[in-house]
Amino acid sequence: MSPMIRCVSIALLALSGSLAWGQAAKPTRMLVGFPPGGNVDILARIFGERLGEAMGRPVVVEPRPGAAGQVAAEVLKASPPDGYTLLLTPDASLVVRPLVTKKPPYDPVADFAPVAHTGLTALALAVGNGVPAKNMREFADWIKANPEQASVAVPGAGGSMHFFALMIGQELGLKIQAVPYKGSGPSVSDVVAGHVPSTVNPLGTMVTQYKSGKLRLIGVSGSQRALAAPDAPTFAEQGYTPLNMDSWFAILAPAGTPAELIGRMNGIVIQAMRTPSIRERMRGLDLEILELSPAQLGALVKRDYERWAPVVKASGFTAED
Numbered sequence: 001m002s003p004m005i006r007c008v009s010i011a012l013l014a015l016s017g018s019l020a021w022g023q024a025a026k027p028t029r030m031l032v033g034f035p036p037g038g039n040v041d042i043l044a045r046i047f048g049e050r051l052g053e054a055m056g057r058p059v060v061v062e063p064r065p066g067a068a069g070q071v072a073a074e075v076l077k078a079s080p081p082d083g084y085t086l087l088l089t090p091d092a093s094l095v096v097r098p099l100v101t102k103k104p105p106y107d108p109v110a111d112f113a114p115v116a117h118t119g120l121t122a123l124a125l126a127v128g129n130g131v132p133a134k135n136m137r138e139f140a141d142w143i144k145a146n147p148e149q150a151s152v153a154v155p156g157a158g159g160s161m162h163f164f165a166l167m168i169g170q171e172l173g174l175k176i177q178a179v180p181y182k183g184s185g186p187s188v189s190d191v192v193a194g195h196v197p198s199t200v201n202p203l204g205t206m207v208t209q210y211k212s213g214k215l216r217l218i219g220v221s222g223s224q225r226a227l228a229a230p231d232a233p234t235f236a237e238q239g240y241t242p243l244n245m246d247s248w249f250a251i252l253a254p255a256g257t258p259a260e261l262i263g264r265m266n267g268i269v270i271q272a273m274r275t276p277s278i279r280e281r282m283r284g285l286d287l288e289i290l291e292l293s294p295a296q297l298g299a300l301v302k303r304d305y306e307r308w309a310p311v312v313k314a315s316g317f318t319a320e321d
Contacts (some may be wrong), residue, residue, distance in 0.1 A: 004037065008261065018069065021118070027052075029060055029086065030044045030087070031072040031075055031087040031088070032044045032061055033087075034063070034065050036063055039285055040249065041092060043285075046281060047116075048061050048267055051171050056314065067097070068156065068159060072093075073094065073105070074105050074106060076254055077255075081254040081258075082258060083265075085253070086251055086265075087121060088250070089161065089247075090248070090249050091159040092247070094305075095301060095305040095308055096159060096163065096308050099313075100312055100318055101319050108305050109298070109301060110255060111301050112255055113253040113254065113256070113262055114252060114301060115253050115262055115297070116211045116265065116266045116269035116279050117249075117300070118248075119288065119289060121203050121248075121249035121285075122220050122246060122247075123200065123203065124200070125199075125219045126191065126216060127139065127197055127216050128194050128197060129213075129215075129216070130197065131197050134218070136219050139172070140172040143174050144259070149197050150177055152177070152178055152181050152199060152200055153179050153181055153188075153190055153198070154181065154199070154203075155183050155187050156179075158317060160308065162178045163311045163317075164243075165178040165200045166314075171240050172245075174273060178298065179196055180216055184205040188209060188215070191215065192205065202247045203217075203228060207228045217229055217231075218233075219235040219237065219240065220233070221234065222234055222246070223236065223244065237308055245304075249302070253265075262294050273291065
């Protein structure tokens with residue numbers, strides 16, 4: 001290729017990039033399947049702002065709450081794969097919700113293009129001060145001696161915390177009853193108040209109560225102890241490796257979105273997570289940063305979808321019940 005042709009090619013590529021990113025006539029939508037104010041909404045605004053700055057067009061966060069995030073995911077599935085519609089979602093809406101519906105509204109692997117991982121938090125089992133147990137074995141022994149106390153508060157029916165509580169029961173050889181609440185806050189508050197003995201929640205939602213001595217963490221997921229709760233033993237170190245599950249957030253696009261566009265957005269998100277201000281904000285949400293490529297995120301989606309499937313099936317639970 002001659003120098004002149006090479007220069008023309010570079011100029012055309014630059015022009016096409018400018019037209020696709022900087023001169024777009026309409027904003028990008030960042031769908032959110034939950035009401036404003038929660039972690040999903042906060043992360044959508046953090047990364048939406050950075051994507052908008054880099055793309056040269058605004059990214060507008062659009063709440064589409066309903067059916068535990070299903071409504072927003074269905075909107076994404078039906079959107080054209082042109083980069084103008086994205087979704088920021090927690091893992092449960094993506095990989096658990098289809099498993100609890102008799103007619104799955106979407107396939108988390110086939111219907112979406114993974115863009116970027118936007119943080120994870122460990123899952124934890126906690127008890128109130130009325131429960132003497134300090135670890136999983138003591139918790140199991142206490143439940144066996146007090147079978148009427150085999151209730152675990154969870155933030156909603158049919159979500160990952162619901163099935164994680166059932167997994168804990170399976171691992172301990174106990175019949176655990178998951179008691180659904182409307183969100184993490186109420187479920188944690190009732191354990192602190194002594195209305196229910198234990199709860200399963202993302203670690204980040206319980207750190208304040210743990211640090212103030214109102215809750216005791218019996219087990220935490222992760223390959224090593226959490227920085228936010230260094231005194232709390234992991235499930236793995238207690239011999240319960242199958243409970244090493246995390247809760248995570250991710251940005252998705254419709255299936256068929258050009259790989260080059262996906263790659264550029266992934267790079268923008270990763271660069272954003274490397275900035276001190278955003279790292280600090282994510283730390284404030286008790287989120288760990290993982291720099292995953294689109295392919296690595298896709299493998300994570302597939303893995304967790306396959307991990308939750310037998311648990312949900314064994315429970316017999318459906319959202320229609």
